[in-house]
Amino acid sequence: GYSNGQQIKELQSSGYDVAVPSNRAVNNQGNGEYFQKRDFTYLPEQDAYLCPAGERLPHKTVSNKDRLHLYARSGCNQCPLQSQCTKADRRWVTRHFNEEALEKATNAATPERMIRRMATVEPTFATLKRMLNKGRFTCWGLSSASSEYSLGVLSYNLMRAINV
Structure with a gap:
C-alpha cells in the first residue's frame, strides 16, 4: 500500500x-x-x-x-x-x-525488497485496476464498492487458477 x-x-x-x-x-x-x-x-x-x-x-x-x-x-x-x-x-x-x-x-524498504514487490505484488494490483475500470467503482457506497472489489478479486483468482 x-x-x-x-x-x-x-x-x-x-x-x-x-x-x-x-x-x-x-x-x-x-x-x-x-x-x-x-x-x-x-x-x-x-x-x-x-x-x-x-x-x-x-x-x-x-x-x-x-x-x-x-x-x-x-x-x-x-x-x-x-x-x-x-x-x-x-x-x-x-x-x-x-x-x-x-x-x-x-528503512525496511530496501531496493531488493522493492524489486521483489514490483515482481510479485504490483502486477496483481495493476491487473485488478485494469479489470475494475481503471480503479473507479461503478457502485455507490462502501458496501457496494466492497462487493464490486470482491468480485474483481474473485475473477482475478479464477483467471490465475485457470492459467496455472
Missing part, C-alpha cells in the same frame, strides 16, 4: 514487517541549499528537535487535519547558520503522529 502512518503502525503492532517507501515532503525552499528535516535530531524525552546549530525547537502546536506535531524556534535571525536553514525568523519542523512507524517502514 501507500505510506499511511496509522495503518502502518497497526500492521507493525500486529507483528507484520512492513516495507513501504515514504512519500513525504522535503524542504524545497532555496533549491535544496537549506537544512532538511533529517539534519534535525529528535529528542523524545523532551519532545523537541535539536537544530544543527544546537538550539532546541520545542513542541508548539498540533495539526489534527494533517496529523502532524509542529516544532518551532524563534530568533533564527541571530543564528550563524540561518542562511542554510531559513529566510524567516522562525524555523518550523513537523513530525507525523506515527513518525516512528513511518521511519521503520521506510
Whole structure:
C-alpha cells in the first residue's frame, strides 16, 4: 500500500514487517541549499528537535487535519547558520503522529525488497485496476464498492487458477 502512518503502525503492532517507501515532503525552499528535516535530531524525552546549530525547537502546536506535531524556534535571525536553514525568523519542523512507524517502514524498504514487490505484488494490483475500470467503482457506497472489489478479486483468482 501507500505510506499511511496509522495503518502502518497497526500492521507493525500486529507483528507484520512492513516495507513501504515514504512519500513525504522535503524542504524545497532555496533549491535544496537549506537544512532538511533529517539534519534535525529528535529528542523524545523532551519532545523537541535539536537544530544543527544546537538550539532546541520545542513542541508548539498540533495539526489534527494533517496529523502532524509542529516544532518551532524563534530568533533564527541571530543564528550563524540561518542562511542554510531559513529566510524567516522562525524555523518550523513537523513530525507525523506515527513518525516512528513511518521511519521503520521506510528503512525496511530496501531496493531488493522493492524489486521483489514490483515482481510479485504490483502486477496483481495493476491487473485488478485494469479489470475494475481503471480503479473507479461503478457502485455507490462502501458496501457496494466492497462487493464490486470482491468480485474483481474473485475473477482475478479464477483467471490465475485457470492459467496455472
